[in-house]
Amino acid sequence: xxxxxxxxxxxxxxxxxxxxxxxxxxxxxxxxxxxxxxxxxxxxxxxxxxxxxxxxxxxxxxxxxxxxxxxxxxxxxxxxxxxxxxxxxxxxxxxxxxxxxxxxxxxxxxxxxxxxxxxxxxxxxxxxxxxxxxxxxxxxxxxxxxxxxxxxxxxxxxxxxxxxxxxxxxxxxxxxxxxxxxxxxxxxxxxxxxxxxxxxxxxxxxxxxxxxxxxxxxxxxxxxxx
Numbered sequence: 001x002x003x004x005x006x007x008x009x010x011x012x013x014x015x016x017x018x019x020x021x022x023x024x025x026x027x028x029x030x031x032x033x034x035x036x037x038x039x040x041x042x043x044x045x046x047x048x049x050x051x052x053x054x055x056x057x058x059x060x061x062x063x064x065x066x067x068x069x070x071x072x073x074x075x076x077x078x079x080x081x082x083x084x085x086x087x088x089x090x091x092x093x094x095x096x097x098x099x100x101x102x103x104x105x106x107x108x109x110x111x112x113x114x115x116x117x118x119x120x121x122x123x124x125x126x127x128x129x130x131x132x133x134x135x136x137x138x139x140x141x142x143x144x145x146x147x148x149x150x151x152x153x154x155x156x157x158x159x160x161x162x163x164x165x166x167x168x169x170x171x172x173x174x175x176x177x178x179x180x181x182x183x184x185x186x187x188x189x190x191x192x193x194x195x196x197x198x199x200x201x202x203x204x205x206x207x208x209x210x211x212x213x214x215x216x217x218x219x220x221x222x223x224x225x226x
Contacts, residue, residue, distance in 0.1 A: 004153060005031035007220035008111030014124035015157035020165040021115040022046050022091065024157060028113055029089060039080045041073060042091035056083060073097040077104060090114040096135020098128050105150035121156045121171050125181055148176035152213060162200045174212045184209050
């Protein structure tokens with residue numbers, strides 16, 4: 001994952017409530033090279049990115065008592081594109097701003113990161129479709145093509161039955177075919193049992209699938225890590 005961030009793969013983190021999405025996003029953000037220009041967009045400042053001097057932090061604002069002055073995530077994403085960032089980090093995508101985030105990922109802002117609420121890797125794809133549809137009239141096929149070309153990697157997190165937080169899956173998005181977004185699971189969590197205190201024993205295991213899109217590794221001068 002460190003190398004994926006360095007190589008500017010667009011990464012989306014999915015998971016349920018309390019699964020550790022923001023903490024994971026924080027961890028990934030600190031792998032970003034220190035000389036890049038970063039813009040973070042959040043409802044409230046939770047990201048703690050250290051060591052990067054050229055960073056702009058943007059936060060949403062609620063409307064005043066007269067219903068004026070609201071600044072949304074969508075407004076901030078649009079504004080950020082005029083500020084020439086190398087990467088955009090959106091704390092969480094929840095609604096129609098999803099289309100703006102996807103378009104940013106598709107228009108030269110490689111290495112962007114974001115999170116979204118979902119119960120599985122496939123579920124976040126469905127939710128992104130719904131988010132985009134909530135704010136636009138784009139055909140579903142076009143939305144799926146946009147998602148497939150924008151997101152390189154999906155990392156799914158979960159809080160499992162022993163209340164621990166685990167990375168459940170690391171999946172490559174490899175394209176769009178026959179009306180569906182094509183996925184290539186690279187790592188999957190495998191449970192191996194429980195200890196005496198009912199804590200789940202297991203680990204993230206590499207699948208037999210080879211990573212398909214290695215071009216960004218090559219462009220970043222990173223040797224084949226898969």
